[in-house]
Amino acid sequence: DTAGVARSAKLVRFTRVARLLRLTRLMKMRKALYTLQSLIDSEWMTLVVVVSRNLCTILMINHVVACIWFGVGESEGAEGW
Numbered sequence: 305d306t307a308g309v310a311r312s313a314k315l316v317r318f319t320r321v322a323r324l325l326r327l328t329r330l331m332k333m334r335k336a337l338y339t340l341q342s343l344i345d346s347e348w349m350t351l352v353v354v355v356s357r358n359l360c361t362i363l364m365i366n367h368v369v370a371c372i373w374f375g376v377g378e379s380e381g382a383e384g385w
Contacts, residue, residue, distance in 0.1 A: 337357060344350050
């Protein structure tokens with residue numbers, strides 16, 4: 305029983321570290337995007353970058369919602385719609 309608790313604690317610690325690394329990577333990517341945006345001289349290219357960034361954000365949110373929806377459907381078992 306104590307081995308299971310220790311394993312669970314180790315898993316929680318691992319997920320915390322993984323989340324922290326993912327957040328760090330996201331912050332680096334955000335900084336790189338702002339640097340790229342500041343280097344662009346053209347207003348048109350700035351607009352393209354901003355629209356592309358917003359489109360990617362919408363696609364990522366859509367992906368997460370679809371994964372959650374898929375998980376909800378799978379949790380019902382074989383009896384779906």
